[in-house]
Amino acid sequence: MTDSPRRSRTEAGPAVAVHGLTKTFSVPLHPGRGIVAVKDLNLRIEPGEVYGLLGPNGSGKSTTLKIILGLVSPTRGRTEIFGRDSRLVESREAVGFLPENPYFYKYLTGEETLRFFGRLCGLRGARLKERIDELLELVGLTKARKRRLGVYSKGMLQRIGLAQALIHDPRLVVLDEPTAGVDPAGSREIRDLILDLKRRGITVLLSSHLLAQAQEICDRVGILADGVLVREGHLQELIAIENQTELVIADASAQLVNEIESVISRSNAKLIERRKSTTTLERLFLEATAKNDEGRTNQT
């Protein structure tokens, strides 16, 4: 694992800056009317952080991402990527993007897909080939490299999508609902890939409505509702309950736990809940399905 952030150079300014962004979509046949998708949005995402843009469907997450990527023009305000106006094509040199439910070209193989996107980014020859090999290895698709995307599963498509987003070694990766429609195992793989990007110092901006997953990977989050940013901040600060503390103890005897409780009762503090620690449903699912896979493998 490349633990140390590879971007040793200091980044001047934020990775993404959004200033007073408003987007109104016009309604066909009703010239005076419009649908406000995003309203007066301000964001600042620092280099190296994982930022989650959260919100229900139709809250303006995808529109915001598209404006940041220069795919949609804002009605008011402006967006910048590493100090460059998003409307400039060259601002996208530093960006990799994975759209929601990407389809790509079904007639291309995994390898051809990466070669195509690599060539769009100016990569050629041995350097491109080397990069393709590395990324296929990274996303676990080396064996499927010669297969056409038409036969890829949803999870595989998502992983080849992530590989194409990384082909030119971007400093910022934008992921729109990266785990939408992917099964828990595939979802975990994508989560691990995002955490790996973070370890390598790549800024990640993702949109999601899967809150549990966002909680696991995001440093900061912003919550959009009807196009308005209603909450923003460091995740731990946002979800912490200021006057409560959790102790998680392993191998504690009943006597020790009783003593702790009695210490608490003698003080001004109040014990709210005493319960066994639990695993997550996701972990349980993954363990169960992994054992099942092992059994099937042994039978064959």
Place this chain on the structure above:
Amino acid sequence: MTNIENASTVQPFNASTLAKPHRAFSPGRIGAITANTLTELTRLRVFYVLLVFALLLIGSSIFMAQFSFQQEFQILKDVSLGAISIFTSLLAIVATARLLPQDLEDRTVYTILAKPVPRFEYVLGKIAGVLLLLAISTLVMSAAFLLVLFLREQAVIHATLGQMSGAPPEQIADALRAIRSSALNIDIFPGIIIIYLKACLLAALTLFVSTFATTNIFTIVVMAFIYFIGHLQATAREYWLQEHSSGLLTRVFLAIVALLFPDLQAFNLVDDIVAGTAISLALFTKTALLGIFYTTIYTLLAAFVFYGKEL
């Protein structure tokens, strides 16, 4: 499974060496989109169906040898050049109509334009891919047609020599000259080039229509109208200007029609070739320039509309 545990094997590239400085115009990027478009179109079954059908049509004309050799060669040229013209036009419209709407529907356009690719390069790459496909199709169909024509010419020459074995040499030479002049002649080649340019024009126009269309069907229906109006407008114009008093209103209306719809009949040189009329250099140059002009204009219009399009 992913190989996060092996991620240390992925050597991070230095961004300054991996990503080349951005260039406002890159033939490499356009080439990548062109090659991809060509791959997409050649892997579509519709392309092969059209090609096989055209080849069958050309091949079937061999069996029309019930007539005199002049008639046979005329029918062969008429049917084959007509088939090449119709199939390249059809291919231009059908292949181009799906390119942009399909990319929008599949969201592949987002991944492409989220890379440092200007929108006009995307449009240029797409049209270049179609023009390349049309060039290959025209070449293959023309090669098949010329081969059939050559083989029939040789067969007729062989049969004539057999029948005229005792005839004086001057008479044989005259007969051979007559056969050769009615079979392969140089005017076929400019005719094929014009057919190709007409298909290019239709492809560029289809691309332009598809920039504001939402479905392939809409584009194809609009193009079918344009195709027929384009073929009829010259005749209609002539009729209106000759038979009716050409008032200002008529002239303005005709001018608008002529501006909106290309005169596709101007690209029909097949009748001249079949009749054996020589195509003058002036006529060829004028028609070719018209084709290039229209193709360029429609491509620029497509790029302009796509530039301002909300994706």
